[in-house]
Amino acid sequence: MIEIKELIKNYGEVRAVDRISCQIAQGECVGLLGLNGAGKTTLLRILACLLTPTSGTVTVDGHDVVRQPEQVRRLIGYLPEEPPLYLEMRVADFLAFVAGIRGVPRMDTGGRVQQALQRCQLEHMAGERIETLSYGYRKRVGIAQAIVHNPPLVILDEPIAGLDPAQIVEMRELIRALRGEHTLVLSSHILAEISQTCDRLLVLQRGRLVGSGTEEEIAGSSGREFRLEVLLRGQRALVEQALGQVEDIDERQLEQRGPDELLLRVVSSQDVRAQLAAQLVGAGLQLLELRRQRDQLEEVFLKLTGSKEGAS
Amino acid sequence: MREVGLLARREFVAFFRSAQGYVIAALYLAMVGLDFNLRVLGGGAKFSSEVVSGFFFELSGFTMFFSVFISMGLIARERETGTMPLLSTSPLSDAHIVMGKYLGALLFLLLITAATIYMPMLIMVHGKVSAGHLLAGYLGVLLLGGATLAVGTFGSAVTRSQIVAVFVSLGIGTPLVLFWLLGRYADRPLNDVFSYLAIHNLHFSPFRSGKVHLRDIVYYFSVIGFFLFAATRMLESRRWR
Structure with missing residues (x-):
C-alpha cells in the first residue's frame, strides 16, 4: 500500500x-x-x-x-x-x-x-x-x-x-x-x-x-527484559518450589503483602508468563494477579532512541 | 467542476454565517447610498447620463476598496484556523481551490453590487437613461471588482494573517490605480505602458459612459487570470517549504 x-x-x-x-x-x-x-x-x-x-x-x-x-x-x-x-x-x-x-x-x-x-x-x-x-x-x-x-x-x-x-x-x-x-x-x-x-x-x-x-520485536531488538509482578496467596516455600521449575528467570524477589498475600517480582529475558503461572498454580498457590510492568515500554523507547542518539 | 462549485457555494454561504459578511454588506451599501445622495445627486442640474456616469465612478471606488476586505480571508483564514489541510488533502488541485474561493467571493460581490441597482433605477425612471448604459456600467464595476478580488486573493495566499493580506492587496492595488498618473507624466513610450496598466482610468471610463470595448474586457480578464495564477503558485510553493 x-x-x-x-x-x-x-x-x-x-x-x-x-x-x-x-x-x-x-x-x-x-x-x-x-x-x-x-x-x-x-x-x-x-x-x-x-x-x-x-x-x-x-x-x-x-x-x-x-x-x-x-x-x-x-x-x-x-x-x-x-x-x-x-x-x-x-x-x-x-x-x-x-x-x-x-x-x-x-x-x-x-x-x-x-x-x-x-x-x-x-x-x-x-x-x-x-x-x-x-x-x-x-x-x-x-x-x-x-x-x-x-x-x-x-x-x-x-x-x-x-x-x-x-x-x-x-x-x-x-x-x-x-x-x-x-x-x-x-x-x-x-x-x-x-x-x-x-x-x-x-x-x-x-x-x-x-x-x-511489533512491540515484542522492538523490545527484543533493544535487549528488553520481561518484568513481571505476581500477587499470590499461599506459603513462601511453595513459591520457591515453583520458581525452581521455571527456566530463564534472571532475578526474583518475594515480599509479604498483608497477612497471607505475597508479591513476587520476576525479571527474565524470555516471556515466561505462561510457564510461571502454570507452575505456581500447580504448586497449590492461589494466583490472584499476574501482570507485566507496562511502563517498561517507555524504558525500551528511551533506551532505543538514547542508544541511537549516542551512536550518532 | 462540481467540487469547485461546492467550494464556491461554501465560501459564499460562509459570508452570511459570520458577522464579517453582514458588516461588509451593510457598510458598503450605506456608504454607496450616502455618497449617491451627497455627491452624485448634489452639485446642481445635470443630465441623467452624467448622474449615472458619476454614480458608476463612485461605485467603482467603493467596490475596489471593499473587494480587498471581501477577499482578505479567502485563503489566509484557512491557514489561520488550520482548515487548509482539509482542502489541500482533497483531490482538488490548488488551481481549483483558488478558483472555488474566488468564485464564492465574486458571487458575494455580485450580490451586494446588485443591491445598489435601485439608485440608477431611480434616475432611469425619472430621467432619460438607457438600460444598456446601466448594464455596461455594472459590467465595468464587476470586472473592476473582480480584478481587485483577484489581487486580494493573491494577497490572502501570501500570508496567514488577514490584516497583512489587506496591506499586501492595498500595496499592489494602489500602484495599479496610480499608474494613470505616471501615464500622464512619463515620457513616451512609458506613458502608454503605464496608462494601459492602470486598473481604473483608461479601462473603466468607457463602461461608466455606457460603452463596452473588448480590449477593456480582455485587460480585466488578464488581471484576474494573472493574480489567480500567482495565488495558485503561492499555494503550490507552500508544499515545497
Missing part, C-alpha cells in the same frame, strides 16, 4: 526526516512513535501530499506523492493534530461538503454521511453546529471527515492528543473499529496507547527510523 524509499525532508538547514525507508501493507495499522520533533508529523504530511520531500520517493498504491498527488489524495483521509473544521457549519452539512470535494457522487453523499456519523457515533450531533461541540466530539468529527469518502488509507496525526481519559478510551475504540476496512497510519508519543492500537510500530528519533516491528 505504502512504499517509502530513502526519504529525506529538510527545512532549510534542519533535517526533519533522514533517509527513511519502509513499507506498509494494505490493511495494516501502523503507529509512528517518537518524541516531539522526531519527524512524525512531517512524514505524515508528506504521505498526505501536504509537503514535498527533499529527496527519496513515497508511493501510495503505486502512485507517487510528488508526480501524481491528485491520485494519491483520492486514496487518503487525513486528520491533522488539530481537526480541520469549519466551526460555523453543522456536522452533517460539513461532512456532506467534505464528501463532495472528495469526489463522492451526489447521490451517494447522504448515505456516506450517515455511515460516517454512525461509525463515529455522531448521529445525535448531526444537526449541531461544530462550534458548540466539545474537543472530544470535534476530534470525532475530524475522524468522520477523514473516512466519509471511504478511503483505503487513513492518516491520523496524534489522534488522542488533548483528550481526557474518557475520551481517550472512546477514541481508542473508534480507531480499533476502523482497522480492517482501512490501512491506518497514526502517530503518537504515548507509547502504551499506540502499542494497544497498532499492529506494528515505527520508532522515529530525530528524523531517523530507529526501530520497526
Whole structure:
C-alpha cells in the first residue's frame, strides 16, 4: 500500500526526516512513535501530499506523492493534530461538503454521511453546529471527515492528543473499529496507547527510523527484559518450589503483602508468563494477579532512541 | 467542476454565517447610498447620463476598496484556523481551490453590487437613461471588482494573517490605480505602458459612459487570470517549504 524509499525532508538547514525507508501493507495499522520533533508529523504530511520531500520517493498504491498527488489524495483521509473544521457549519452539512470535494457522487453523499456519523457515533450531533461541540466530539468529527469518502488509507496525526481519559478510551475504540476496512497510519508519543492500537510500530528519533516491528520485536531488538509482578496467596516455600521449575528467570524477589498475600517480582529475558503461572498454580498457590510492568515500554523507547542518539 | 462549485457555494454561504459578511454588506451599501445622495445627486442640474456616469465612478471606488476586505480571508483564514489541510488533502488541485474561493467571493460581490441597482433605477425612471448604459456600467464595476478580488486573493495566499493580506492587496492595488498618473507624466513610450496598466482610468471610463470595448474586457480578464495564477503558485510553493 505504502512504499517509502530513502526519504529525506529538510527545512532549510534542519533535517526533519533522514533517509527513511519502509513499507506498509494494505490493511495494516501502523503507529509512528517518537518524541516531539522526531519527524512524525512531517512524514505524515508528506504521505498526505501536504509537503514535498527533499529527496527519496513515497508511493501510495503505486502512485507517487510528488508526480501524481491528485491520485494519491483520492486514496487518503487525513486528520491533522488539530481537526480541520469549519466551526460555523453543522456536522452533517460539513461532512456532506467534505464528501463532495472528495469526489463522492451526489447521490451517494447522504448515505456516506450517515455511515460516517454512525461509525463515529455522531448521529445525535448531526444537526449541531461544530462550534458548540466539545474537543472530544470535534476530534470525532475530524475522524468522520477523514473516512466519509471511504478511503483505503487513513492518516491520523496524534489522534488522542488533548483528550481526557474518557475520551481517550472512546477514541481508542473508534480507531480499533476502523482497522480492517482501512490501512491506518497514526502517530503518537504515548507509547502504551499506540502499542494497544497498532499492529506494528515505527520508532522515529530525530528524523531517523530507529526501530520497526511489533512491540515484542522492538523490545527484543533493544535487549528488553520481561518484568513481571505476581500477587499470590499461599506459603513462601511453595513459591520457591515453583520458581525452581521455571527456566530463564534472571532475578526474583518475594515480599509479604498483608497477612497471607505475597508479591513476587520476576525479571527474565524470555516471556515466561505462561510457564510461571502454570507452575505456581500447580504448586497449590492461589494466583490472584499476574501482570507485566507496562511502563517498561517507555524504558525500551528511551533506551532505543538514547542508544541511537549516542551512536550518532 | 462540481467540487469547485461546492467550494464556491461554501465560501459564499460562509459570508452570511459570520458577522464579517453582514458588516461588509451593510457598510458598503450605506456608504454607496450616502455618497449617491451627497455627491452624485448634489452639485446642481445635470443630465441623467452624467448622474449615472458619476454614480458608476463612485461605485467603482467603493467596490475596489471593499473587494480587498471581501477577499482578505479567502485563503489566509484557512491557514489561520488550520482548515487548509482539509482542502489541500482533497483531490482538488490548488488551481481549483483558488478558483472555488474566488468564485464564492465574486458571487458575494455580485450580490451586494446588485443591491445598489435601485439608485440608477431611480434616475432611469425619472430621467432619460438607457438600460444598456446601466448594464455596461455594472459590467465595468464587476470586472473592476473582480480584478481587485483577484489581487486580494493573491494577497490572502501570501500570508496567514488577514490584516497583512489587506496591506499586501492595498500595496499592489494602489500602484495599479496610480499608474494613470505616471501615464500622464512619463515620457513616451512609458506613458502608454503605464496608462494601459492602470486598473481604473483608461479601462473603466468607457463602461461608466455606457460603452463596452473588448480590449477593456480582455485587460480585466488578464488581471484576474494573472493574480489567480500567482495565488495558485503561492499555494503550490507552500508544499515545497
